[in-house]
Amino acid sequence: MELLSGAEMLIRSLKDQGVEYIYGYPGGAALHIYDALFRQDDVKHILVRHEQAATHMADGYARATGEPGVVLVTSGPGATNTITGIATASMDSIPMVVLCGQVASHLIGEDAFQETDMIGVSRPIVKHNMTVRHPSEIPQLVKKAFYLAKSGRPGPVVIDIPKDMTAPNGRFEYEYPEKVSMRSYNPAVRGHAGQIRRAVDMMMNARRPVIYAGGGVVLGKASQQLTDLAHELGFPVTNTIMGLGGFPATDPQSLGWLGMHGSYESNMAMHHSDLILAIGARFDDRVTNATDKFCPGARIVHVDIDPASISKTVQADVPIVGPVDSVLEEMRSLVRESEEQPDQEALGAWWKQIREWGQYRSRYHYEQNGDNIMPQEAIQALYRVTKGDAYVTSDVGQHQMFAAQFYPFDKPNRWINSGGLGTMGFGFPAAMGIKLHMPEQEVVCVTGEGSIQMNIQELSTCKQYHLPVKIINLNNQALGMVKQWQDMNYESRYAHSYMESLPNFEKLFEAYGHVAFTVTRREDLEPVLEKAFAMKDQLVFVDIYVDPYEHVYPMQVAGGSMKDMWLSKTERV
Amino acid sequence: MRRIISILMENEPGALSRVVGLFSQRNYNIESLAVAPTEDPTLSRLTLTTEGSDKVIEQITKQLNKLIEVVKLVDLTEGSHVERELMLIKLRATGAQRAEIKRTVDIFRGQIVDVTSTVYTVQLTGDGEKLDAFIQAVGTMGVLEVVRSGVSGIARGEKVLSL
Structure with a gap:
C-alpha cells in the first residue's frame, strides 16, 4: 500500500472521488x-x-x-469568509464539501493566530461537520463528507483540518474507501407504499388538483417523472422559484411559479384547489403567505426526502418520505394500473377557471413607461437572444424576480439562484463555476448594480482562468427591491436604497481585461445583446439602464392568503 | 405539554453541542438535560425534558433525528415510563432542627450522605415533583445549596431503546 502524508491523502482522496476542480485561497494553516x-x-x-x-x-x-x-480555504478569516456561501448552500440543499485549514492541534483553544472555531461557527448552517483527529482518518472523512453532502437531502459538509494533520513528515497507508456506511444515517430509499396508494386515490378523486413542485424535483433529478405524471393526469403544475425548469415552463399545463411574486393564475389555483400534490417543496413563507389562511379547501399530499420538511409549516394530510423520483415513478404505475380516472368533467371545469385567471392577468405582464427600457423587456430580449437555452444565474432583488418571471425555463438545472438565503453577490461567481465546467454552454448572470458589486473582485479570477460569462446588469440606480418595499410600506422614504457613486462600469471591466457595453435606448437593447453573445471568448458586461420606478408584480399582500395580491401599483385583488 | 425525549447518540466530541445548538437555533426550550455514556462506550444516552405543542414536539424529534450523530430517539412520555432525578441538597442543621430534618428525610426516603456539626447533605431521588416537595417541606429550615441531575427516564416493560 502507498504511504502518503495527510496533505497528499487529502488531494488523492479528492482525485479518487472524481473531483476535477476545487476553488479556494491559500493561507498559513492550509499550506x-x-x-x-x-x-x-x-x-x-x-x-x-x-x-x-x-x-x-x-x-x-x-x-x-x-x-x-x-x-479549500485556510483557517480563521479564510474559513469565516465561506460562511455566507455555506449558508446559501444549506438553505437551498446544495451538496458542497468545504475543506478548512485549522491551526495545529496543540494551539487549538489558545487564540492562536488565525484561529477560529470553525466547527462551532458553521454548526447551524451545515448538514454536518467534522474535525480530522488523526491523518490516517482523512480518506474516510473525505468519503463520508461526499456521501453526506450528496445523499438524502443534500447539503454542505465542512471538514476542519488542523495543520499538523497534513504535515509532510508523517506517512500513512493510503486507501480510498469504496463506500461508507453510518449506523446513525440512513436516508429513505423509497416512499411508503400504502401512503403512495392513498395519495393516488386522492388524486383520482380530486376535482381541483394542483401539483406544487419545488427544488427537490431538480435536486432529485425527477423532472421527467414529474412531467410524465402530470401529463398522464392532466393536472396543472406550478413550480417554486427553486423548482423552475423542473417542469417545462412553456408546457401548456404549467401555470408559472407561485408565491410572493408568483403568477396570478398559480396563486389563484392554489388557493381554490381541493388537492395539493407537493413534491420536493417545503411550504416556505415566501410561497404560503399567512399559513393560517393557506388554501382552505385543499387536502395536502407532501412528498419529500426530508421528514422534517413535512408538516413543518403546513400540516400534510398524506406525508410521504422518500426520494421524489422513485415516489413519482410508483405513483405513475399506480395511475396507469388504476381503474379509476380523475373526473374529466370536473377537471375540464377547473382548467376553464384557470384559463380565465390566466387571461385576466397574463403571466408575462407589464406596462411601458415612456421611452424607458422596462426590466422585463430586457429579460425577454435576453430570452430571445439566448434562445431560452442558457444557464441563467441571478443575484438577489428585483432583477431576480424579473428573470424568474420572464425567462421561462424548460429544463432543470438551468436556473441558478439563491432562493432560500437570498444572497446578493451569489450570481456572478455561480456563473463562473458553471462556465468553468461547461465552456460550451452559454452562461449568463442576471444582476443589478447593487449585487454585482458584492463580488466584483472576481473579474480578476475570470481573467486568470478565461471564463467568458455574460453579465446582464439591470441598472435602475437603486436597490430596487428595497426601494419597492419602501414605496409600499414606508411612504417612499428611500433610506439607503440608492447609491450615489456608481463606478464607470465600462472602464472598470476594461481595467480587468473584459468588455462592457452600456444600453440606454430600447432600440439598442437586442442588437447589443446579440453583439455581446457573439463575443464567445470574452466576458461581456451589458449595463442596461432600466426604468427606475418599476415594481415587481404580482406581489402577495403581507398577512393575507395566497389569493391576496397586488397586481400593479393600484390594483389589489 | 412536558415531554421527556431520550436520545441514543454517537459518543463523539461535538455531538452534545449539536443537540443543544439545535434547541437554541430553532427556538425550542430545554428544561433539563442529562447525558452519559452507555454500557456500549461508543454510544451516549441523553435525556432531555422540553415543553411544546404536539406540532412543536414532532418538529423537535424530526430535527433531532436529522442530526447525523443521533442514532435513535424516543419520546418517553408517549408511553408508560419511569422517570427519576437525583438531588443533593445541603441544609443548615443545628439544635432541634437536626432531628426534624432527619425525620423529613426519612419520610421522603432520602439519605443523609454527609454530616458536620452544623450541616446535613441529603441525597434524594424521585420525579421532579417529589424533589420540589422535599424542598418545600424543609424550606423554612435553611437550604444552603441544591444540585439536581436533570431527569433520566426509561420505558416500562419490554420496550427498550437500543441499537
Missing part, C-alpha cells in the same frame, strides 16, 4: 495542502479573490450538475 496540490496535476485549483466567491463557484457547479462542489 501543507497547497504544497501537495502543487505536486500533482489531477485536481485543479481555481484561485478566487475572496473565499465567499469560492463557495458560490462550487455552489453554481453543484446546482448545474448535481455533484458536490469543493472549496
Whole structure:
C-alpha cells in the first residue's frame, strides 16, 4: 500500500472521488495542502479573490450538475469568509464539501493566530461537520463528507483540518474507501407504499388538483417523472422559484411559479384547489403567505426526502418520505394500473377557471413607461437572444424576480439562484463555476448594480482562468427591491436604497481585461445583446439602464392568503 | 405539554453541542438535560425534558433525528415510563432542627450522605415533583445549596431503546 502524508491523502482522496476542480485561497494553516496540490496535476485549483466567491463557484457547479462542489480555504478569516456561501448552500440543499485549514492541534483553544472555531461557527448552517483527529482518518472523512453532502437531502459538509494533520513528515497507508456506511444515517430509499396508494386515490378523486413542485424535483433529478405524471393526469403544475425548469415552463399545463411574486393564475389555483400534490417543496413563507389562511379547501399530499420538511409549516394530510423520483415513478404505475380516472368533467371545469385567471392577468405582464427600457423587456430580449437555452444565474432583488418571471425555463438545472438565503453577490461567481465546467454552454448572470458589486473582485479570477460569462446588469440606480418595499410600506422614504457613486462600469471591466457595453435606448437593447453573445471568448458586461420606478408584480399582500395580491401599483385583488 | 425525549447518540466530541445548538437555533426550550455514556462506550444516552405543542414536539424529534450523530430517539412520555432525578441538597442543621430534618428525610426516603456539626447533605431521588416537595417541606429550615441531575427516564416493560 502507498504511504502518503495527510496533505497528499487529502488531494488523492479528492482525485479518487472524481473531483476535477476545487476553488479556494491559500493561507498559513492550509499550506501543507497547497504544497501537495502543487505536486500533482489531477485536481485543479481555481484561485478566487475572496473565499465567499469560492463557495458560490462550487455552489453554481453543484446546482448545474448535481455533484458536490469543493472549496479549500485556510483557517480563521479564510474559513469565516465561506460562511455566507455555506449558508446559501444549506438553505437551498446544495451538496458542497468545504475543506478548512485549522491551526495545529496543540494551539487549538489558545487564540492562536488565525484561529477560529470553525466547527462551532458553521454548526447551524451545515448538514454536518467534522474535525480530522488523526491523518490516517482523512480518506474516510473525505468519503463520508461526499456521501453526506450528496445523499438524502443534500447539503454542505465542512471538514476542519488542523495543520499538523497534513504535515509532510508523517506517512500513512493510503486507501480510498469504496463506500461508507453510518449506523446513525440512513436516508429513505423509497416512499411508503400504502401512503403512495392513498395519495393516488386522492388524486383520482380530486376535482381541483394542483401539483406544487419545488427544488427537490431538480435536486432529485425527477423532472421527467414529474412531467410524465402530470401529463398522464392532466393536472396543472406550478413550480417554486427553486423548482423552475423542473417542469417545462412553456408546457401548456404549467401555470408559472407561485408565491410572493408568483403568477396570478398559480396563486389563484392554489388557493381554490381541493388537492395539493407537493413534491420536493417545503411550504416556505415566501410561497404560503399567512399559513393560517393557506388554501382552505385543499387536502395536502407532501412528498419529500426530508421528514422534517413535512408538516413543518403546513400540516400534510398524506406525508410521504422518500426520494421524489422513485415516489413519482410508483405513483405513475399506480395511475396507469388504476381503474379509476380523475373526473374529466370536473377537471375540464377547473382548467376553464384557470384559463380565465390566466387571461385576466397574463403571466408575462407589464406596462411601458415612456421611452424607458422596462426590466422585463430586457429579460425577454435576453430570452430571445439566448434562445431560452442558457444557464441563467441571478443575484438577489428585483432583477431576480424579473428573470424568474420572464425567462421561462424548460429544463432543470438551468436556473441558478439563491432562493432560500437570498444572497446578493451569489450570481456572478455561480456563473463562473458553471462556465468553468461547461465552456460550451452559454452562461449568463442576471444582476443589478447593487449585487454585482458584492463580488466584483472576481473579474480578476475570470481573467486568470478565461471564463467568458455574460453579465446582464439591470441598472435602475437603486436597490430596487428595497426601494419597492419602501414605496409600499414606508411612504417612499428611500433610506439607503440608492447609491450615489456608481463606478464607470465600462472602464472598470476594461481595467480587468473584459468588455462592457452600456444600453440606454430600447432600440439598442437586442442588437447589443446579440453583439455581446457573439463575443464567445470574452466576458461581456451589458449595463442596461432600466426604468427606475418599476415594481415587481404580482406581489402577495403581507398577512393575507395566497389569493391576496397586488397586481400593479393600484390594483389589489 | 412536558415531554421527556431520550436520545441514543454517537459518543463523539461535538455531538452534545449539536443537540443543544439545535434547541437554541430553532427556538425550542430545554428544561433539563442529562447525558452519559452507555454500557456500549461508543454510544451516549441523553435525556432531555422540553415543553411544546404536539406540532412543536414532532418538529423537535424530526430535527433531532436529522442530526447525523443521533442514532435513535424516543419520546418517553408517549408511553408508560419511569422517570427519576437525583438531588443533593445541603441544609443548615443545628439544635432541634437536626432531628426534624432527619425525620423529613426519612419520610421522603432520602439519605443523609454527609454530616458536620452544623450541616446535613441529603441525597434524594424521585420525579421532579417529589424533589420540589422535599424542598418545600424543609424550606423554612435553611437550604444552603441544591444540585439536581436533570431527569433520566426509561420505558416500562419490554420496550427498550437500543441499537
